Amino acid sequence: MGKVNIWLKRSFITVASLMTIIGALMLAGTLFSHGHYHRDDEIEDMIVGINAMYALSITILVLPIIGLFGACKEKRWVLIVFTVGMILCSLFVLYMAIHMLIIRPMLIKILSKFYLSMQPISNASEVDLKVLQETQIELECCGVQEGYTEWGYNISESCLCNNSLANCIAAPRNSSLFQLTDNTPVMIFKEPCFPIILSHFNLGVNLLVGISMGLTSLWTLSCALSIAILCQLKEKKDTVVVAYSREAKTGNYAVLAEPAELT
Incomplete structure (x- = not known):
């Protein structure tokens, strides 16, 4: 078995340690998300994704530890197990990133x-109105595409602006919100919700793909270092060649002490 270059081993240990930290952070984030949403009514729809994140984060955490032990x-x-596992993880994450880019237009169409x-809002169902109102509060927007004018006279109180004045506009005097005060301008969100939703969705997809590419690059580097270590371990050590010579004579050696003196 050959001797591994010390700098190659240190490089692998550094990369594997970084991967271990990333895996631990991903597992902690998954645990936090599960604990945050476990009382949510939509947890049943999210449980598949949460379980997938558990499996991925645990795999990312365990494999680098195996690689560190092998190195x-x-x-x-052990290094072979690490390398094969990392290659499979890289292919899976790469597939998911490409798949997300492919189905993005379809997801945008569904959104x-x-x-x-929901348009016109006056004819929307109670369920749709509830979803729209929650979206308006969370994203600080009002209406779907045309802004607060879509609500007509009965502007929802979820459009009330309390924080960012830069994103607010005075409510019309002939609206229901204006009647809440004594001739004092009521500020409401001026931006419609749907463009903000699309912007956040595209940002999330781009961020997910970017993180996937970064992880895949890091894993590919760890696989390359692991393969290099395996190649060095496969090399045989140089052995000293012993040659026999007929010219060697017993007269060249002398007895250091008589046998009787050794007792």
């Missing part, structure tokens, strides 16, 4: 169909 102990079979079906 420190110079165990070939558009869902929110645009």
